[in-house]
Amino acid sequence: MPEPLLTFKDVNTYYGDLHVLKDVNYTIGQGEIVSLLGGNASGKSTTMKTIMGVVRPATGSIMFDGTAIERISTAERVRRGIAPVLEARRLFPRMTVFENLEMGAYTRKRGPEFQQDLDRVYSLFPRVKERQNQISGTLSGGEQQMVAIGRALMARPRLICMDEPSMGLSPLYVEQVFQIIQEINGQGTTIFMVEQNANMALSIAIAPMCCKPEKSFCPDRPRRCGATRRSARHTSASCRSPDRHAASRPARA
């Protein structure tokens, strides 16, 4: 098992009186792709918000890279290396693609590494480079998702938290986005994602977890699609069969 990067220990989060996360425990290891699956209202997005510090847990602790982060601000969490890819992308719609990427590097403004990071994003997403001066609100959903992922990369994160990266995308783009997620992971960035597209998520995740409203999370290591840490490519291959199988079933309600 790789070194733990993010650990939830007995986390309880409330929205007012509503108890959303109940004694959640899990660990994400360095270099893993972990996807959290679950239906609507099962606490997936709340988990994301708890990681980013948008909501604070009432009890429990969150460790990132060995230090407790549950009391520090969102900004500080981003500085320490957690970057979000937000649900529904949330680009700045009337700004250009480049300006969106620039905002992603907010912690470092226009530092010397800015150009390096920009080049990295452009080499991962040649399409984003082509569109760098276009107003981001006029891009297609898939292109916007690429910009959103690129924007997260501009913060030089160690962990990227993605909230439903496949939402609202055409199947072709879903495939592309998931390929790129694996590529980013291959370069050493840990990925934690929340997904409803179970087929896709299972096909690339090293450690899928599920999220249910009542019982909270499955145990902290629910099912690993590979006994030891593998490269994303292998993992993806080893997970293909259950995925195919799942795909042949009728869609669930």
Added chain:
Amino acid sequence: MDLSLDLLGNALVSGLLLGGFYAAVTIGVSISFGMLDIVNIAHPAFVILGSYTAYIANSVFGFDPILASIVLMPAFYLLGMAIYHVYDVSFERRGDASIRGLAFFFGLLFITEVTLVLVFGVDYRLVDAPYVGPSLHVGVIDLPLRLLVPCLVSLALVGALQLFLSYSFLGRAVQAVAQDPMALRLMAADPSRIKRVAFGLSIASASVAGAILIIIQPVEPSIARDYIGRIFAICVMGGLGSFGGTIVAAMTLGIVESLTSTFYGPSWSPAVAFGFLLITLAVRPSGLFGRG
């Protein structure tokens, strides 16, 4: 016939120049209301405050009112930052910015106005500068410098603000905060800090707007209220937060008012101007250059 064509030409030109001045008064609200969603109805009061500071600089120290107002911009900027800070801590963070925030700015409007009345009285004040009296003549068209200079200064002010917003990192952050403050917070930015800067700029613009107001017409404290309706009308008509739209809407309103007061009498001009706003909103609800 000849005479009325002259009249028409002059009305159009003075409308354009007047519109240029309206753009300066409105640009601050385009930032605070259009971009930051802060209903700063006290903005005209700060414009009048700008008129009085320019008046003091001019009548007591003999400085040019426009230059003095530019030099005083940092003081207005700090005032704006302070006001935003109070507003942010007292209302915005608690989530009751809409109604109580409105009351807050309404209070500021009256406090500023009453303070000015107590200090300066209710007499009309004027400034003196070389460009207040003379006019240029181009054919049959009169270009009074008293209107032309403010119009040019106003366009320069709007242009400078637009350059700042488009080409500086902080300016782009202001645009981002206007579009999605939550997303920007998740990029590790502090939206309150960025909004404080933007609000400071909007009040700083009132310094210059005030100086050109007192060049165009004599000023007394209560005329601030006359401008509230016009300013918000221009801001909405132009499309919230769009500077280009603000200029076009300001000039349109200026021309409409000028034509109405030339051909039908000045008392009709507010009615026609607001009628124009209603038609604009009926046809294009997001304003001329709105967010769509």
